[in-house]
Amino acid sequence: MKLIDVVETFKTDDDCLAYLETMRWPDGIRCPLCGGSEISKITRKKLSKNKRTRIYQCLEPTCQQQFSATSGTIFNDSHLPLVKWLMAVALVVDAKKGISAKQLQEHLGIGSYRTAWYMAHRIRKSMEISVREPLTGIVEMDETYVGGRSHGPAGRGRSLKNKEVVIGMKQRNGEVRFFHAINASSATIAKFIKENISPSVEAVMTDEWNAYPKAMIEASIHGSKHKTIRHKSGIYVNGDITTNGIESAFSLLKRGILGQFHWISVEHLHRYLAEFEYRFNERNNPQRFQKTLNRMTTTAPMTYADLVR
Ligand SMILES: [Zn+2]
Structure with a gap:
């Protein structure tokens, strides 16, 4: 409507x-x-x-x-x-x-x-x-940073340069998920993988961020199931290996946050992420x-x- x-x-x-x-x-x-x-x-x-x-x-x-x-x-x-x-x-x-x-x-x-x-x-x-099925098939995963401003007490653990880490996943031809993470370490990434990606996934595609290989091992995504696209070499699509899907979802999120909201307080970021995720996943639903x-x-x-x- x-x-x-x-x-x-x-x-x-x-x-x-x-x-x-x-x-x-x-x-x-x-x-x-x-x-x-x-x-x-x-x-x-x-x-x-x-x-x-x-x-x-x-x-x-x-x-x-x-x-x-x-x-x-x-x-x-x-x-x-x-x-x-x-x-x-x-x-x-x-x-x-x-x-x-x-x-x-x-x-x-x-x-x-x-x-x-x-x-x-x-x-x-x-x-x-609140309740979601594990992602399967081919999943693209990426991390990004969005500007945040805290209204909370000073000195709380802030991430890099007052930017907040957002981890994104997108099942190919399926749904997107965004998470506000405390950092982009391998332990944090592994936790989100375990909670959201089925161990029987066909492949998880990421960029060359060095936390991913360890995170995949921790989350039992074995060897050849983890495919890496090398952005540094200027290659964004290597055969079937690409993270363009999650990156375009991120781009919508970042343009929205920068363009409409200017800043978002850290305490509410997860709710904005839920909104962007929901709207993306429902974009073709006429109801x-x-x-x-x-x-x-x-x-x-x-x-x-x-x-x-
Ligand atoms: Zn009653």
């Missing part, structure tokens, strides 16, 4: 809630607290500002929870009109190089930067993938707007205090 379709389809909060209800409860509305299906709709005599229009009451005597489609989800406690939330999702999922909180604030007429920033991070949070909203209705709340801690 493009922004124009969202604008034409969802005119009111009620429209949005009706839609979120069908996503969250395809088999009928249930109480998010006790799971009970005996519920009644609460009709408000007067609609006050910042209140959801479709509120339900659980009829289970020991529960009696009042809730809406957004209760207990990533939308929890937001006072922003849902129409703006949905427009923001449409903008974020289609912005190849990302869209900053400042841009969202301006495009959607959101009162404060902080509100727009908090919303953007909640959308990102719902894009984080990506719906899929994202669906994820948002199943993602637990993230309070502002949690976000800035």
Whole structure:
């Protein structure tokens, strides 16, 4: 769904809630607290500002929870009109190089930067993938450095010149994964390989960074399965051996971070990586707007205090 379709389809909060209800409860509305299906709709005599229009009451005597489609989800406690939330999702999922909180604030007429920033991070949070299958086939792997700025206490272990290490993997004709790493040592790289690449992988292709051979051995990617492209000699494609796939994904990430966000604090980098990774992997999915909203209705709340801690 493009922004124009969202604008034409969802005119009111009620429209949005009706839609979120069908996503969250395809088999009928249930109480998010006790799971009970005996519920009644609460009709408000007067609609006050910042209140959801479709509120339900659980009829289970020991529960009696009042809730809406957004209760207990990533939308929890937001006072922003849902129409703006949905427009923001449409903008974020289609912005190849990302869209900053400042841009969202301006495009959607959101009162404060902080509100727009908090919303953007909640959308990102719902894009984080927690359980994943090991990558197989041919996997390209590379590392890059992105600028970071820390709001944390001074003296915390910073990587090279205040740049943060991002490790990337891409299964050929498959998904991309980005990780914020503490460094690019062989031990760190081996840990990410073990967590993400199947030992039965056909081949892992990397550049000539000298941490890779040791990391592969540690991760049981044996001998000929590790193929190296020699960038120093100016050869970027050597037969089938290339890391161009992961490098183009990195390039999108870096252009986005430099172009839209200017700087990203170290504490939030993993969430931006989740966003870029998700958008890249869903780029050919025509249902990506719906899929994202669906994820948002199943993602637990993230309070502002949690976000800035
Ligand atoms: Zn209940």
